[in-house]
Structures are given as C-alpha cells and as structure tokens.
Amino acid sequence: MARNEPDAGSGGPAAPVGLRELLVELNDLKRVRSSGRLGSIAERLFAQGWGALTGGADPEDVALAVTATTLAACRLCDLDAAFLSAAGLAEATVSEILVSGFDAVAAEVEEPLRTRLRDRLRQRAGLPAGPLPGFVAALAHQPRAGVTCPGKPRILLEPPENHAEHCLMVAVYGVVLSPFYRADPTTVFLAAMAHHFHNAAMPDAGFTGEMLLGDHLGPIMARTTQWALDELEPGLRESVVRARAVLPDDATAEGRAFHAADAIDRVLQIAQHLRAATLTMDTVLGEMELVHAGPVKGFHDRVLEAMRIP
Structure with a gap:
C-alpha cells in the first residue's frame, strides 16, 4: 500500500473532474431495481462482494470484478451476465455486451485501470x-x-438510501478514483466496503446524533464495529482491519481516495433528489425523447397535442 505519498492533485485540483459524469450516473444504481431481485443493484453488488470475500476470493479480484460489473450496469442495469446467459446468449456474446456497456461510460477511467x-x-x-x-x-x-446538522431539524428525503448501497458506491468510486491519488485500489475498496460496520447495529442519527452522544460515541462505535469484524474469519478480518486503518484521515493516498469517494457519494445522493425536483418537460420530451422515433411517433405527437399534454 502506498503511504505518505502526495496525491496527484497536489498544487492543483483535489479530484479528477473528468470522472464527474460517470460518478453522477453510477449513483443511480442505488435506485435501480428489477422484478424478482431483492434490493437495488448497488445493494446486491455489496452482498456479492462480501460473499466473494468470505468465499476466499482474493480481495484484488473482488475489487476489480465488482467495480467492472458496476460500471457495465451503469447503462445495462440488470441486463447482466446472469440474465443474458439465461436468455440463451453464448458466453462470448455475453462478454461482448458487457464490455460495450462498460465502454459506453468508462472513457475517463485512467489507464491501465x-x-x-x-x-x-x-x-x-x-x-x-x-x-x-x-x-x-x-x-x-x-x-x-x-x-443533519447539530442544533437544527433534520432534512429527510424519501426514499432514503441504505448503508449497503452507500458502502458499495463509495467502494466503486474509490477504485475508479485511485489512480488520481496513486492509491492502492484494493485497500480503498476494502476500507469503503467496511467503513460503516458500526451501523449494522447502530441506528444512524447522523452528525446531530453523534454529537449528542459526546464522549460515548467513540466507545459505542468501536464496540459495534467489533461486532461486525467478529463475523469474519481471522485472515479476512485482519485484511479488513488493515484496510480500515486509512479511514481516520487523509494522510495516505488511500485515505484521500476513500474520503474523496465518500464526500462525492454523500453529496450526489442529495443532488439526485434536487435534480428530480427541477426536471422539466423540455428535458423529458426534447433532450431525452420520451416519445421517441419510430413508426407511430407522428401519431403519438398528435395524440399529445390533442390532449394538451404536457
């Protein structure tokens, strides 16, 4: 793990703006669901990642596989390998489609990653x-x-994300951001996947609730984090503990990559609510072509005009 290295943005930008559009689009995977599958895509990938880790997979393999799958899902959603194979496509064709989905969004991901x-x-x-x-x-x-903010009422935006979705998204963001900070992507991935271990047992009252706990916050977080760590076999537990060592600050390249990913995800989660609230019909019908080109578009347009819609 690279430690105490200056990030690639020292004296310049603190983060790679070229990745902004990808990170915004990836964030929606916390809200994409499909029939017959429980939870959002992000929630399911969080579980898949931990299942692979407890199954003995190398953490680097898990970090790369989960990140690649997440990027492909950005446009393909649940048209994933399992569905495409079940639908009768050959393995080579499945791979070709997944790569096409990946390439549609990954142009700004740094090489060789x-x-x-x-x-x-x-x-x-x-x-x-x-x-x-x-x-x-x-x-x-x-x-x-x-x-939440101490001394002020909380602002609730429905539906809320859950902690599995947040951890998965921060982990994937961290991998994608890691080249900019010259960070080890595997360490960032593991740290992010485990950074809210305490919230498995500890209800989330936000910054406000944490401040009200005062001196009790640290011991409670340590105890509830340990409960989650104790569920892992010793070898994996040690790897996770080492990775989590980068969480407290931005003194390492891995810490910077993690905290950049965490801050970006927290704010983009709120931004998507604001984006939805300001959506216009000009965007929906014009830019996004909700009534799209096809043999009956002319008829559709006349129907909408006759009905005075919108």
Missing part, C-alpha cells in the same frame, strides 16, 4: 459465493440519516 476492468468483463471468471455475514443484511436494512 480501465483495461484491467474491461478484461474482467471480457474474460469473466466467476467469484465464489461464501456465506454472507449478518452485517450485510443489517446494513441493507439500515437507512441513512438524511441531512
């Missing part, structure tokens, strides 16, 4: 599926606090 991620989709090797620790479901059922 972009090629390494693409190769995970082109030459897919299944990850093991070990037993899921209890904290996986607990984090998926634990809502995030919303916008």
Whole structure:
C-alpha cells in the first residue's frame, strides 16, 4: 500500500473532474431495481462482494470484478451476465455486451485501470459465493440519516438510501478514483466496503446524533464495529482491519481516495433528489425523447397535442 505519498492533485485540483459524469450516473444504481431481485443493484453488488470475500476470493479480484460489473450496469442495469446467459446468449456474446456497456461510460477511467476492468468483463471468471455475514443484511436494512446538522431539524428525503448501497458506491468510486491519488485500489475498496460496520447495529442519527452522544460515541462505535469484524474469519478480518486503518484521515493516498469517494457519494445522493425536483418537460420530451422515433411517433405527437399534454 502506498503511504505518505502526495496525491496527484497536489498544487492543483483535489479530484479528477473528468470522472464527474460517470460518478453522477453510477449513483443511480442505488435506485435501480428489477422484478424478482431483492434490493437495488448497488445493494446486491455489496452482498456479492462480501460473499466473494468470505468465499476466499482474493480481495484484488473482488475489487476489480465488482467495480467492472458496476460500471457495465451503469447503462445495462440488470441486463447482466446472469440474465443474458439465461436468455440463451453464448458466453462470448455475453462478454461482448458487457464490455460495450462498460465502454459506453468508462472513457475517463485512467489507464491501465480501465483495461484491467474491461478484461474482467471480457474474460469473466466467476467469484465464489461464501456465506454472507449478518452485517450485510443489517446494513441493507439500515437507512441513512438524511441531512443533519447539530442544533437544527433534520432534512429527510424519501426514499432514503441504505448503508449497503452507500458502502458499495463509495467502494466503486474509490477504485475508479485511485489512480488520481496513486492509491492502492484494493485497500480503498476494502476500507469503503467496511467503513460503516458500526451501523449494522447502530441506528444512524447522523452528525446531530453523534454529537449528542459526546464522549460515548467513540466507545459505542468501536464496540459495534467489533461486532461486525467478529463475523469474519481471522485472515479476512485482519485484511479488513488493515484496510480500515486509512479511514481516520487523509494522510495516505488511500485515505484521500476513500474520503474523496465518500464526500462525492454523500453529496450526489442529495443532488439526485434536487435534480428530480427541477426536471422539466423540455428535458423529458426534447433532450431525452420520451416519445421517441419510430413508426407511430407522428401519431403519438398528435395524440399529445390533442390532449394538451404536457
């Protein structure tokens, strides 16, 4: 793990703005769901990542495979390898489609990371599926606090994300951001996947609640974090503890990559609510072509005009 190195933005930008559009789009995977599948795509990938880790997969393999899958899902959503194979497509064709989905959004991912991620989709090797620790479901059922500030009422935006979704998104962001900070992506991924271990048992009252706990906050967080760590076998637990050592500050490249990912995800989660609230019909019908080109578009347009819609 690279420690005490200056990040690539020293004396310049603190983060790579070229990745902004990708990170905004990825954030919606916390809200994409499909029939017959429980939870959002992000929630399910969080579980898949932990299942692979408890099943004995190398953490680097898990970090790259989960990140590659997440980027491909950005446009393909749940048209994933499992569905495409079940629909009768040959394995080579499945890989080709997944790579196409990845390439549609990954142009700004820095090399050689972009090629390494693409190769995970082109030459897919299944990850093991070990037993899921209890904290996986607990984090998926634990809502995030919303916008809180000591001394002020909270701002709740529905539906809330859950902690599994947040951890997965921060982990993927961290991997994608890692080249900019010259950080080890595996360490950032593991740290992010485990950074809310305490919330598996501890309800999230946000910054406000944490401040009201005062001196009790540290011991409570340490105790509840340990409960989650104790669910892991010793080897994996030690790897996670080492990775979590970068969480307290931005003194390491990995710490900077993690905290950049965490801050970006927290703010983009709120931004999507604001974006939805300001959406206009000009965008929907014009830019996004909700009534899109096809053999009956002319008729559709006349119907909407006759009905005075919008």
